[in-house]
Amino acid sequence: ELKVEQNPLFLSMQEGKNYTIYCNYSTTSDRLYWYRQDPGKSLESLFVLLSNGAVKQEGRLMASLDTKARLSTLHITAAVHDLSATYFCAVGGANAGNMLTFGGGTRLMVKP
């Protein structure tokens, strides 16, 4: 059974600081996704990572994938208040068809 763990579960940081969210998964996968969810809203796709060593960047967010370590990171550079949200990683299992297994989410609060 594929398990996906994120840490930290909650992160409070000051504007301008850097931090990293980690996503570990338990079995082989070649597909990893990051989503953002604002309070009271739906999930919005941020990044799609499909191969070992893949790196995607959008603004102050950068995601990377290490399939050998079964680890993805979401790095936040010089955080701003607008990045406050909950971030989920989701992993596609090797034999899971189109299903994704989601991590528990990381709630990020960026303080002015």
Add this chain to the structure above:
Amino acid sequence: DAGVIQSPRHEVTEMGQEVTLRCKPISGHNSLFWYRQTMMRGLELLIYFNNNVPIDDSGMPEDRFSAKMPNASFSTLKIQPSEPRDSAVYFCASTQGGALYNEQFFGPGTRLTVL
């Protein structure tokens, strides 16, 4: 494209009543997912359809829950009878199955409150 459409957006009902949630996936997507999100349990996959056929319903909590997908553009999730513990946000998502990657696109959700 309008994205995944869900209705109603909010539903308040009393315990014991039947509730029907509706979803229209993105045109051309052939996989559809129903999720439930609560503070306590996070995001849970309830059921997954591929080409209108239920593939995995192991997440459906109990017999009170049922889901159908009569055609490629419509799905329903029914709860009968509803209970207060069913209160949650229910999301529908779709993806283009068979594509190189299977990014799921989420609808706005239905916030269900069972009194």
